[in-house]
Amino acid sequence: MIKSLLISSIPIPSASVILQTSVCSAGVKLKIEMTSSRSTLPMPFDWAGFLQKQIQEGKKLAQMMNMESNAFEDLERDKRRYEEALRILGNRSTTVFTLVLLPERLPIEETHSAIKGLRKLNIPVQALVENQCILPEVIEGNRFLASRAKLQARYMEEIDTRFGDLVRLRLPLLDRDVSDLSTLRKVGEMLYGE
Template identity: 30%
Template sequence: MLLAPSPYLACRLSLAASRHLSSWQPPLPFTRSPPTLVVRRTLRVRSIATPAEATAGFDEMAAGTERKYYMLGGKGGVGKTSCAASLAVKFANNGHPTLVVSTDPAHSLSDSFAQDLSGGTLVPVDGPDSPLFALEINPEKAREEFRSASQRSGGTGVKDFMDSMGLGMLAEQLGELKLGELLDTPPPGLDEAIAISKVMQFVEAQQYSMFSRIVFDTAPTGHTLRLLSLPDFLDASIGKIMKLRQKLASAASAIKSVFGQEGPRQDATDKLEQLRERMIKVRELFRDTESTEFIIVTIPTVMAISESSRLCSSLRKENVPVKRLIVNQILPPSASDCKFCAMKRKDQMRALEMIQNDSELMSLKQIQAPLVDVEIRGVPALRFMGEIVWK
């Protein structure tokens, strides 16, 4: 069923049907006689909702050249990936070398950019004015690599794999503690551990130093909360491993001293302490109000708003700074006799009222993003979305 836009709210645009749609421009405001650009093949797109009523404060988000991290998350299916990708394109077009990272196993980022980003390496995105790179973390591929590594002879496979994630020190410690069997199968939370290891690389590796903005497209709510709480969990776990190793080392030292052998080396413990310090850095990064912000994305339904409220509460318990709430896919008032449109709009207004009365969400800066009747896919479409959402 096609929804007809009200005449005064409709907006038009023309897309040149070239391979990369490079000539596509944002829609022109509706006038009594709207101008039309004639090209060989065109596709007209109409917005069926008003642009965002509240502003995202993009000038504030783009201010400064120091490194900043933006994490977008929320319930599955609310448009997190489109919002994250459009923000990354907007940053790049405003002079910021930008990296956008997806920790969602659904590979939506590849679909959003209409580019294969699933290799687990940085991929340049064509189109924006400044460098824009994308990286899609593939948890299933990582799990397969983990399984195959654990089966290689000599026990070195797991360590090699952990080294590639920046967690080789932990594998070394587990090996020295004769706990290698813990690595025989992928442990729960491996997806989040891989994402955390990437964050470590973004913080420390020289190859990422060029990026002044890093945008994270996170997996649905439950995965996101595990991702944010994992540094605390690993910090505590590493602390326990260190205490256990110190006890074993003390016992070994006592035994060896009886037989006149030299004491144990402390290198391994030092390395584990270094890993612990890196995890503390990641935890501080998540909670740094100057360099990090979490943006909740939702849609105007009772279920989505309720989940967003719980997410906001959990984020605040983790001391993660959250200031903005995007309410996506909002319908305008219907100018026709469409009963479906009227009922849908009524339900959305009821959900928006929930936000105003919700103790967790009411203090957030609300961004109302329109529902559009075309799929947002490719850099030109993402540029268009960025212009109507990130103001």
């Protein structure tokens, strides 16, 4: 049985990442937090390939300059750690990768791009959380909310169509930020129950 730990759930106006990971019998926890916007961080990035290239080129340079080649041990250690993290993230029996998005055009496109990129790294995305969904009971004659809810409904339908193979959960638009532990617990209860 997988014991999941919710690491991060911060609503932002573009795709963000929630990582749930199991706690193994040895008590090892993997903590990874990612927040991405296409304009700020290309995701994902082949860090292992980049490090390998730096190590190879650095060793050649060190050899040409008659320097010690053990100066690259830190890079090699980082590369091994990165590869181990990818192995853990790609293990469906211990890790669930969940993307959070708003039911809007740009977050849908960013989510699609993130899923494709993560797939290239053999990291399966298994679920989506649609955040800040406007519920019918809060509209009550508010034309702005009614209009936004109608637009969201169209995007929610698109999300269902484009990402139909993933588990999809919906969170309502809250009247406060999810910025403290008690509110985060409430969000966890909304998503996963008690």
